[in-house]
């Protein structure tokens with residue numbers, strides 16, 4: 001069967017790759033992956049990636065240093081990646097008409113650069129759901145700058161905020177997924193005949209892979225057209241994007257959709273049978289956890305001497321085993337309010353690294369190439385793999401229905 005060549009950016013320990021390699025028709029071939037953890041001598045995520053995968057080119061270079069030539073040479077059909085939520089504002093270049101300039105070190109521009117040099121058929125990106133609202137002072141600006149850039153590069157875009165637990169997984173993890181396809185694809189042409197509403201609710205990429213009801217939550221639905229001037233968007237655009245949406249030619253339709261919930265896996269179901277003593281906590285540590293998870297009111301003083309009361313509500317004493325786990329963060333290995341606390345017949349304990357992997361749907365011991373602390377860190381950064389498999393299956397469906405003669409635009 002025809003293969004789709006994939007580049008995995010910000011690859012971490014390979015969540016996208018495992019997900020895509022598990023699809024029904026095994027159409028995906030990851031031929032280039034890049035992973036580089038800034039300012040770390042030991043590259044744990046990259047080492048784990050190369051330990052687990054033997055094919056394709058594995059690049060361990062700061063993505064900003066990867067040349068246009070190397071990107072263009074990969075000639076891939078799909079670019080995938082989970083990238084940080086940063087400040088995407090732009091300004092007109094000082095040199096005058098020579099285009100626009102984004103802030104240095106902002107990694108979305110590296111994705112845009114890659115797309116520009118390869119013009120892949122599809123893109124599939126992941127980010128925290130906060131991206132839709134950022135920055136707080138100009139709600140929606142960053143996502144609008146992103147959409148405008150992808151529009152300019154020739155892509156129609158669908159997005160959906162997905163909570164993994166809503167679709168049968170063991171963790172409440174809300175992430176935004178962004179799927180784009182080149183406007184002149186056969187698929188884009190076929191979907192062009194459909195309304196934005198139809199795409200979001202019924203026939204689009206996410207509607208097919210992650211079914212929703214016909215309901216619109218609190219009637220939250222709206223449309224907007226992006227300015228053609230990205231600097232104008234960056235300076236003035238402010239808007240409430242809802243969890244589902246579609247953009248074609250800069251015209252946006254967005255709605256607050258409601259999932260067709262699937263029975264989740266519970267935290268209790270993914271726990272290991274035998275757990276090493278090292279994960280059980282001393283009385284002192286249990287007390288610390290109890291304090292952190294409890295309700296509190298603390299008097300604090302700001303740098304300029306202003307006094308205020310910091311308060312937070314209480315959480316359950318330990319994590320419920322009969323529902324999906326809370327979101328796992330990169331700080332999972334430290335004693336902190338968001339770290340999971342389990343009570344079993346032997347006592348109080350934290351998660352084991354294997355349980356952390358299971359919460360994301362990774363194979364057991366996937367990250368056993370690195371110290372525990374880093375295993376939790378990498379899982380806090382990673383995505384829920386079965387979601388990607390569902391998306392991969394949907395891309396395969398599209399591919400089997402609409403075969404384009406040439407997959408790449410000839411840019412060079």
Ligand SMILES: C[S@@+](CC[C@H](N)C(=O)[O-])C[C@H]1O[C@@H](n2cnc3c(N)ncnc32)[C@H](O)[C@@H]1O
Pocket residue numbers: 010011012013014015016034035036037038045061062063064081082083084107378381382383
């Ligand atoms: C959100 S995580 C992606 C995790 C991945 N999806 C997974 O399943 O493990 C983002 C990754 O980008 C990497 N990264 C950060 N800055 C980078 C840069 N300048 N060049 C390349 N990779 C970078 C981080 O080390 C991190 O592993």
